[in-house]
Amino acid sequence: MKKVFMPLVMVAILALIPFVGVQYAGLSYLFGVIIPYTAIVVLLAGFLLRLADWLRRPVPFRIPTTCGQEKSLEWIKYDRFESPHRFWEVAARVLFEVLFFRSLFRNTKAEIHKDANLAYGSHKWLWFGGLAFHWSLLIIVLRHSRFFFPMVPGFTDLLSHVDGFFDVTLPTFYITDAVVLVAITFLVFRRLNDAKMRLISLQTDYFPLFLIAAIVVVGVFMRYLTRLDIMPVKDQMLRLVNFSVDAPGDIGALFYVHLFLVSVLAIYFPFSKLMHAGAIFLSPTRNQCNNSREKRHINPWNTAIKFRTYAEYEDDYREKMKKAKLPIEKQ
Amino acid sequence: MSKYVPKLPELKKEFDEKPSVLKGDYSAREWWDIPVEFRDGNWCFPGKSEVLEDLGFANPRKWAATDDDWQLPAGWQKTISDGLQSRLKKYRSLKLFLDSCVRCGACADKCHFFLGTGDPKNMPVVRAELLRSVYRHDFPLVEKILKGFSGSRKLTEAVIKEWHMYFHQCTECRRCSVFCPFGIDTAEITMMVRELLNLVGVNNNWILAPVSNCNRTGNHLGIEPHTFVQNINSLVEDIEDLTGVAVEPTFNRKGAEVLFVTPSGDVFGDPGVYTMMGYLLLFHHIGLDYTISTYASEGGNFGMFTSNDMMKKLNAKMYHEAKRLGVKWILGGECGHMWRVVHQYMNTMNGPADFLQVPVSPITGTRFTNASATKMVHIAEFTADLIYHNKLKLDPKRNDHLRTTFHDSCNVARGMGMFEEPRHVLRNVCNSFHEMPEDTIREKTFCCGSGSGLNAEENMENRMRGGFPRANAVKQVKERHKVDSLVTICAIDRASLPPLMKYWNPGVSVYGLHELVGNALVMQGEKRRTTDLRENTMAGFEDGGDDEE
Numbered sequence: 001m002k003k004v005f006m007p008l009v010m011v012a013i014l015a016l017i018p019f020v021g022v023q024y025a026g027l028s029y030l031f032g033v034i035i036p037y038t039a040i041v042v043l044l045a046g047f048l049l050r051l052a053d054w055l056r057r058p059v060p061f062r063i064p065t066t067c068g069q070e071k072s073l074e075w076i077k078y079d080r081f082e083s084p085h086r087f088w089e090v091a092a093r094v095l096f097e098v099l100f101f102r103s104l105f106r107n108t109k110a111e112i113h114k115d116a117n118l119a120y121g122s123h124k125w126l127w128f129g130g131l132a133f134h135w136s137l138l139i140i141v142l143r144h145s146r147f148f149f150p151m152v153p154g155f156t157d158l159l160s161h162v163d164g165f166f167d168v169t170l171p172t173f174y175i176t177d178a179v180v181l182v183a184i185t186f187l188v189f190r191r192l193n194d195a196k197m198r199l200i201s202l203q204t205d206y207f208p209l210f211l212i213a214a215i216v217v218v219g220v221f222m223r224y225l226t227r228l229d230i231m232p233v234k235d236q237m238l239r240l241v242n243f244s245v246d247a248p249g250d251i252g253a254l255f256y257v258h259l260f261l262v263s264v265l266a267i268y269f270p271f272s273k274l275m276h277a278g279a280i281f282l283s284p285t286r287n288q289c290n291n292s293r294e295k296r297h298i299n300p301w302n303t304a305i306k307f308r309t310y311a312e313y314e315d316d317y318r319e320k321m322k323k324a325k326l327p328i329e330k331q
Numbered sequence: 332m333s334k335y336v337p338k339l340p341e342l343k344k345e346f347d348e349k350p351s352v353l354k355g356d357y358s359a360r361e362w363w364d365i366p367v368e369f370r371d372g373n374w375c376f377p378g379k380s381e382v383l384e385d386l387g388f389a390n391p392r393k394w395a396a397t398d399d400d401w402q403l404p405a406g407w408q409k410t411i412s413d414g415l416q417s418r419l420k421k422y423r424s425l426k427l428f429l430d431s432c433v434r435c436g437a438c439a440d441k442c443h444f445f446l447g448t449g450d451p452k453n454m455p456v457v458r459a460e461l462l463r464s465v466y467r468h469d470f471p472l473v474e475k476i477l478k479g480f481s482g483s484r485k486l487t488e489a490v491i492k493e494w495h496m497y498f499h500q501c502t503e504c505r506r507c508s509v510f511c512p513f514g515i516d517t518a519e520i521t522m523m524v525r526e527l528l529n530l531v532g533v534n535n536n537w538i539l540a541p542v543s544n545c546n547r548t549g550n551h552l553g554i555e556p557h558t559f560v561q562n563i564n565s566l567v568e569d570i571e572d573l574t575g576v577a578v579e580p581t582f583n584r585k586g587a588e589v590l591f592v593t594p595s596g597d598v599f600g601d602p603g604v605y606t607m608m609g610y611l612l613l614f615h616h617i618g619l620d621y622t623i624s625t626y627a628s629e630g631g632n633f634g635m636f637t638s639n640d641m642m643k644k645l646n647a648k649m650y651h652e653a654k655r656l657g658v659k660w661i662l663g664g665e666c667g668h669m670w671r672v673v674h675q676y677m678n679t680m681n682g683p684a685d686f687l688q689v690p691v692s693p694i695t696g697t698r699f700t701n702a703s704a705t706k707m708v709h710i711a712e713f714t715a716d717l718i719y720h721n722k723l724k725l726d727p728k729r730n731d732h733l734r735t736t737f738h739d740s741c742n743v744a745r746g747m748g749m750f751e752e753p754r755h756v757l758r759n760v761c762n763s764f765h766e767m768p769e770d771t772i773r774e775k776t777f778c779c780g781s782g783s784g785l786n787a788e789e790n791m792e793n794r795m796r797g798g799f800p801r802a803n804a805v806k807q808v809k810e811r812h813k814v815d816s817l818v819t820i821c822a823i824d825r826a827s828l829p830p831l832m833k834y835w836n837p838g839v840s841v842y843g844l845h846e847l848v849g850n851a852l853v854m855q856g857e858k859r860r861t862t863d864l865r866e867n868t869m870a871g872f873e874d875g876g877d878d879e880e
């Protein structure tokens with residue numbers, strides 16, 4: 001299980017680097033200023049470049065995967081969101097994918113029963129786990145906006161309030177912290193638990209899961225156990241937001257581990273499968289109308305080809321065609 | 332049955348002994364360590380030299396997939412790698428689908444070939460990884476630092492063999508793409524890899540011979556004009572014998588309102604010919620002003636399984652002929668991949684069809700606005716409209732000897748979205764129709780296992796395995812509802828499902844939708860009909876029977 005172990009070791013080493021760097025070598029400037037800036041630049045530039053790289057390639061054909069009835073005869077009800085015909089229907093289809101993982105919701109599990117019979121059961125665990133993972137991550141990221149504004153924005157407060165509904169710890173326990181950890185655990189174990197998943201998983205599939213898990217664990221640790229003093233953290237984040245390159249104040253080394261791992265994630269993002277975050281908007285099987293017979297789709301490179309014309313055909317078969325009493329162009 | 336397939340009990344035993352969907356123990360192995368094994372029944376014969384020469388394709392030679400040395404042309408690595416680069420530039424789909432997979436595994440057990448073989452490389456995700464792993468090798472920066480991190484590998488002859496094997500165990504049916512959260516379409520990847528393989532002469536005669544035929548004679552079966560006419564005329568005689576009605580199709584006639592194009596299998600093959608008889612009866616019944624072309628005598632398009640350029644080249648004949656004959660619009664027969672081409676490619680490739688008019692049904696006056704640019708209407712849309720407007724005199728009791736179920740053809744389902752029209756027709760022409768289980772129909776329909784040019788006799792084991800999920804769904808309605816008739820709207824289905832049924836579900840026959848329409852049509856001036864179009868006795872209409880209305 002080298003492919004599970006290696007990424008785990010990599011994440012452990014990555015976590016140790018800033019710890020040692022700050023604790024023993026006093027490199028807080030490197031880890032608190034230089035690397036975060038670099039990371040954010042790489043993330044933004046990389047993400048945009050990857051998007052641009054996709055967008056500059058043409059979409060020669062209109063190839064939606066139609067998962068519902070086409071729009072054809074008036075008396076047949078068509079499926080707006082599975083076989084969209086108008087722009088807003090396509091937009092809704094893409095949004096359903098992005099926000100609710102529509103296609104994963106369809107998931108089934110095939111089983112072979114006695115006497116070679118196939119059965120399909122509804123299998124929504126991946127959908128549920130994936131949704132829990134992505135949505136809690138999003139909420140956690142949004143919650144962190146409190147570190148980047150001098151005054152905590154209203155929506156962050158509201159979000160934190162809702163997220164902290166179960167006010168059972170001090171500081172307030174956030175549900176999403178638990179959800180994301182459970183979801184990651186599920187996502188890792190489903191890769192390990194099933195022979196098919198073990199075969200298809202690569203190191204690049206485990207690495208980001210472990211990396212995100214480490215970020216969350218360190219964050220949870222700081223918040224609930226070591227009770228890190230967040231004022232210097234917020235000062236430092238505000239400095240970064242204001243493009244200041246001043247040296248950070250005195251913050252615990254654990255924070256640098258958190259920040260460094262986030263930076264690694266940001267740098268890794270544009271070069272990895274994590275770009276599915278952008279790709280999902282562009283997928284030609286999902287983001288095109290199913291109206292190719294109604295509206296001509298243009299292929300910018302439509303190759304000019306020579307086909308066998310009727311005249312050539314008739315030249316070859318004229319006598320036979322005459323005998324068969326077929327009308328011909330030339331005698 | 333074919334010598335290229337094990338006996339049914341043997342295959343069943345395999346499923347009983349290894350009931351897991353993934354067959355074999357891979358605990359200590361990675362998929363790229365598993366060697367490829369060509370044996371009887373799991374590969375198609377390569378393109379013959381004369382066929383390749385006729386098409387101007389690369390590397391004509393005598394070889395077989397079981398050879399050690401495939402005699403790839405000098406510099407083949409560069410050909411493949413340049414070919415891939417140029418396709419990445421031309422197709423956003425390819426680039427995106429190679430970049431965005433997260434290997435979530437949702438597609439893994441959705442492929443009929445995987446369910447039938449249990450071979451890990453038939454999981455759609457791995458099928459795509461076969462190419463992805465090579466594609467990633469072009470970005471070896473990370474690879475050099477951390478060997479094995481991103482699962483990349485060099486392009487070797489073994490990879491080519493693997494591609495040949497597994498991209499000919501994909502029927503471009505798009506079922507996986509329905510379940511993929513990013514809509515990754517393995518059909519797109521298979522199409523691209525088959526293009527690449529053709530560049531180095533790794534190919535399939537069952538695809539290339541029809542392509543060459545179609546280019547020369549106008550149809551896949553290589554039927555020359557006089558034989559084509561003869562065949563249809565013999566069907567006309569059969570119709571007259573059976574019904575007493577003389578239908579009068581015309582050929583290459585200028586000035587007809589409609590050009591009718593259908594797969595040549597309907598003209599030549601059993602049971603496709605009965606579907607053809609259904610069309611002819613229907614057109615006669617409504618008095619359609621139509622003509623059939625011997626030049627554009629193929630609806631199907633095996634170019635689609637070869638390369639996009641070849642698809643365009645073969646498809647170009649339809650518009651070319653429609654223009655020459657001066658028809659108003661085109662009506663297309665029952666076919667699967669033909670309709671993927673017509674619906675999603677034709678107008679883009681060979682349009683605009685501004686010399687044609689927006690199709691209007693001359694009988695009902697319905698404007699087919701959904702085909703207002705391509706100007707080609709599917710026969711099921713056309714007939715459903717006729718039935719809806721009560722323009723057909725139908726006696727569904729004439730199909731009472733059949734208990735039917737309906738097989739959605741992959742391309743019509745997932746590349747077009749036509750589900751209701753054929754069902755509307757079917758419900759109106761027969762009294763017994765039972766759907767197969769929900770997860771095996773409509774957008775989740777299973778391929779016949781022989782689509783995309785894999786219908787070769789020597790590929791029989793693969794076909795019977797690939798068709799297993801479809802056959803199994805039929806078996807369930809056979810047991811539950813005594814279904815004995817599998818109705819389809821695809822010519823490849825009509826060719827490939829009969830052997831599949833014979834193997835898995837003896838006693839189930841395969842019908843085209845319009846064959847049932849033909850049975851049910853009450854023709855003006857017809858004689859008393861006691862048998863259906865294939866001369867099977869109709870229940871309740873036997874000689875001497877008195878319950879005819």
